[in-house]
Each structure stands twice: as C-alpha cells, then as structure tokens.
Amino acid sequence: MTAPEIIRPAGPFDLGGTGDGAGRPARAQDVARAAGVSTATVSRAFNAPEKVAPAVRDRVLEVAAALGWLPHPAGAALAKRRTAIAGVVIPNLGQEVFAFQVEAMQAAFAERGITLLIGCANYDPAEAVRQTRAMLARGVEALAVVGESQADGFFEMIEARRVPYVVTYGYRADSPHPSVGFDNRDAFRVITRHLLDLGHQTFGGILQPMGNNDRVAARLAGVRETLADQGLGLRPGHLREGRADIAFGRESLRAMMEGPAPRPTAIICGTDLLAVGALLEAPALGLRIPQDLSVTGFDDIALAAEFDPPLTTMRVDCAEIGRLAAGHLLARLEGIATPGKIAIIPSFIARGTTASAPRR
Amino acid sequence: MTAPEIIRPAGPFDLGGTGDGAGRPARAQDVARAAGVSTATVSRAFNAPEKVAPAVRDRVLEVAAALGWLPHPAGAALAKRRTAIAGVVIPNLGQEVFAFQVEAMQAAFAERGITLLIGCANYDPAEAVRQTRAMLARGVEALAVVGESQADGFFEMIEARRVPYVVTYGYRADSPHPSVGFDNRDAFRVITRHLLDLGHQTFGGILQPMGNNDRVAARLAGVRETLADQGLGLRPGHLREGRADIAFGRESLRAMMEGPAPRPTAIICGTDLLAVGALLEAPALGLRIPQDLSVTGFDDIALAAEFDPPLTTMRVDCAEIGRLAAGHLLARLEGIATPGKIAIIPSFIARGTTASAPRR
DNA sequence: TTGTACGCGTTATCAT
C-alpha cells in the first residue's frame, strides 16, 4: 500500500488560524469586532484579565477560542519590547547531564511564559559563538552557557547586547562570570581522598579533552593536589586524555595496564562513560574489579548504578543547576538582585568498583 | 574567595546593542542615519544585497556592525509575515536517537535561517499537547513530532492553524499523516527471523510501554507475526512491558527465567537499554550469553557495540530521519510538492549476543 | 471599566 502520495505545499504565507472566514488568520481586531469590544479590551482580556469585567472577559475569550486566535508573538514582542525568549548553549544534546539541566530550565522558564532556545556547540568554541550569535539575533533576553572556557570575545559579545547570562556546570569563586555549578576541583579531591583512604598509592587518570574545557582541567588539578599532599603524583604514562566515550576508556585502561610497572591500582575517570569503558576492558586484562583494580566515574548516569559491579561515582543534581540558573536569570530579568555565584555540592556515592588496594 | 557578590539586575527592558550612545539599542533608523541612507536601503542591504550598490551596501553593513545592529526578529516577522521558527516535539531529551534527529533538523533548518524550537513531552500525550500549543502560539511555521499516537485532537489543533507537520520515527503506509521513519513491524520481523534461523523456538519479549506508543505496538506485532508463521507464539509470562530502562530489563529477565519451564532461549528487547539490562542480569542467573541465551536490542546506541559481548541490534539512521523531516517541511514551506511518506531502512547488526539455540 | 490612538522595528510597495 505504498501509493505515491504527494503532499500539496502549504506555501510560506499560510500560517495562522481560521480567521473570519477568509483564508487570512484571525487578528485581535477580528476578535474585537466579533465580541463587540475594542482591541484594547481583547488585549487586556489576555494580558490583564483582572482589568476587564468578568462578563466581557469571558465573551472575549470565548470568541477568541472560536476564531482560534492567539496573540501573535511578533506583534506582542514589538509592543511589549520583550521577546520572551531565553537561550541555553550546551556542548551536546543526548547527554544525560545536559538534558536534565535543559529540561529543568525549560520548565522554570515556561512557568513565566518564556520559551527556551537550545543550542548545541558540540564542544567547538567557534560553534558556540555561532549558536550564541544566532540567539542574540533572535532577541533572547537571557542566556545560559555551559562552562566558561569560550572563544575570545564570547562574553563580550553577550555583554555588548546587555543580555544577562550565567555560566553553568562550572564554578570558580574568582570567575568574572555569574555562575551556577560546583567546584570540579573539590569534587575530584573527594574522589582521590576516598581512594587514598583505601590505601591506593599508584593512580591512573582517564579524562576527556581539556582544551576548551575548564571543568576537566579543574578535575585534574583536584586529583594532582590531593595526591601531592601525600607526596604522590600522576605518572605521565598514567594520564590519558581523549574522547569522552566508552572506547577511549577501554583503550586507556589497556594502555596503562600493558605499560611498564608500577601499574595503577586505582583509576580515576573524568566521566562515568570512561569508567564504564575501563570496567568493560578489565576482565579482558585479567583484572577483577574491585579486588585488583578500583575505578571511579563522575556524573552518576543511569548506567552507573546498574552496572556490575555498580560504579562508584559522584552525583551532580543537574536539574537543580538548571532550576537555579533559570531562577538567576529570571531574577535579573525582573530586576531583582541576585547572588553572582551559586554553588551546588555534588555527592559522592561509594558503590562496588572501589575497594582496598591489593596487597603487593 | 567567596565574597558575597551581588549581581545588579539588568531589568527587563535592557536588551539590545550599544545604539547611538544613549542606552537604547540601535534600530534600522539609526543605521540609516549614520550611513546616510534610508531604512529601506538598510533593510535591502541585509535581505537583498544584490539590489544595493556595492559601495552603499558595504557602508551600511559597516555602520551596522559598528552600531551592533541586527534586524529585530519581531519587527521582521511582522513585516515579512514569517516567524522563521519551526518546532519539534520529542518524547525525551537525553536519548541518543532523538538527540541525533534533533541535531540534524536543527542544522538543516539553520541553513535556511530557521530556528528550531525543541519540546519534550516525556511520553505524556497531554504534555505533548501543551508543548505543541505553546509552539503554535509562538508562531512556528512547521512542526515535527515523534510518533503518531497523540492525544485526541492533537493533529486537528495543528491543522486548524494550517501549519505543515510531519510525524517522525514511525512509519505506516496507511497513516493519514505525512511521515519520515521506518517500519517498526518489518524491523522486528527481521530480528525474529534471525533468531528463528538460529534455531530458537521459545522466545521472550521485553518492551517499553505500549500505551501512547504506536511504534512499540508495531514492534510486538512484527515479532508475533513472524513467530506465527512458524506456528510459534509468545507465552504471556514471556512478554514483559515496562519502563525502557536497564533496571526493567534486568528484572524482566529474572522474572522470565525464574518462571515455569519452558524458558525462553531468545529474548527480543524493544530497546538497547532493555537488552543491556538483560545482559547485566544474565550472569547472576548463571546464564552465559550467547551460549545459553540470545538477546537482541534496538537502536544501536553507543553502548551496544562496546558491551561485552557486543549487542546484536538494529541501527536506525536518526540523523537521516531528522534531515529528511526538515527537508520535507522546508519543501512545503517553499511551496514545493513532496512525497507524503518517506521510509528509512534500519540495518540489522549481528554481533555477539545471538547464537544458535542451546541443545535441549 | 472601556475605547482611542500611537508606537514598537522592520519590510514591501510604489514612486522617483
């Protein structure tokens, strides 16, 4: 039943509702006429219902519904001098952490009638600039952007248009930017501390690319500092940096374990996905987790708790980050003073992939 | 260094660029004045450069850049009677398949200067209605929506505004809706056929919820039909329906394998995630994959190929779906006739989780 | 409480 069905084009000027019988979409004036009121009253019935006599208001809303009329956003934006659009720029769609953040932001903005534009930069600063420029051209009233390592002039571009913005997911007390996030360095101190307490002395690190990603650099710094406190360090061969996926986790573990002794007894991964890669590769190397090797992740993605053994990791409440970021921006939009730095505390979750260091 | 820094509010009317020295954002008139031309020429310099003398055009663009002026989208939308906004409604952000589709759509629309609005319905038809209504109120010129099982009146709502739309991810030759997708039934026929060819006789199914999801129902139908061709069927206890996550995959496999004999030797899962759940639970049940039990997934998420053993599954080119959906909508917007049904063929990928049925 | 009338910023039409 694959008839060569062809869809008639709609044509670019064919938007809008049923109007007054003509093909033309309904306007406020049509509603006004049909309800026997002025366009001002129609507008008020929608934007300030309390200023309209109940009977009139009901009639207007009824007529509007019948005509399928909704205020045209362009006209409204022009008259109100507000677009009611905000934007968020994230590295990647389809990644749990960012998805949760975006969903929460979307919900928070929607409550105030603000539409959220989503832009993906794919970890490319130039693309982030393009996406952001497009959003500014769209008239976004506020912007959230993941991370503060952006191309030169990125924030200047936003500030030139006086658009309030907030950096999410990263947090640095001395950052010049308003931000909602957590201290990546502290978080990885906690992880490293946990492994030190378990008696580990030789560590490996598998991290996502640090270029254009301040968060990863901070994580590594956290590990290094905590090790240095005990007079330990990360050997060059025990630090791998590459794509944040399972495959790189696998190949990194293999490289380290096939390298010269001493070999790490604990692997700190910058991401759960990298850790899962290590967990998947371990059996092939004859390594039992956690008896022979401890592994940690970060993010607490859904897979982490379900894996076998379940992954020791750190959970960040990304929805909360999204809510707080949206709240911050809404406050600024409404002229309310707001703290410039908001910190979230990630929670460490000890599960099955970390244990005491093996006896040598 | 956690000074109690406070951000001064921007105020809601503080949008836009540097303007002419006052706080006011620049308008076309400012650019016109500064460049010694009329606003009409400014507009043409941006929208129809070829109609403006090169020298004038360059001067206008230069002045515009200096003033940080960009055409205000609301004004442009009003005058052009085009919002240059499209929308897509998906069940869930943060799921690879939809993320790829959305990214591809976004790219395709961006090439034509169209911004894509993204709405998440969270598998809730009522929420899909809300999201779609909001998008229509926003003046979207075109809509893509995942799946055709929507609330009553959903498509009527879209058609009432004469907005061209397309259903993605699902495909049914006799569907009343324009669609871009694949035949879920055929796909699961292929999977079932593969397992039959391996000699399996007793099958289990683990599926995501079928309510409000035509795609899942079609998948089950494909399995049932193919089994029926061989005089086989799916025992009630061997069909599980629930949340599309790893945990449900795990508990479903356990329930089936702890149930009464005969027990399935092949498990068909509606999603890779469900399959991964089954794979993770199998060892705990003393089952070796694929010697004792074959398992199949669907989607070919990144994890599938990396798992141990790698998951036999079916890959759908979601980016292609997105591209085609956007192409279809763009064509209708531009008044070009378009096929109403576009089919994608998923590809079966035999990997390590399927093998000959165990000898009884 | 309701209506009048103007302005929001841009683009399209028509004239030059």
Place this chain on the structure above:
DNA sequence: ATGATAACGCGTACAA
C-alpha cells in the same frame, strides 16, 4: 538604485 510611506499585529498611556 534609492527613498517615502504604508502596512504588519499588538500593547498601553491617556482620555472618557
């Protein structure tokens, strides 16, 4: 090739 001007659809002082 360029300019003047009238829409585009709505919100909001201001007047009634």
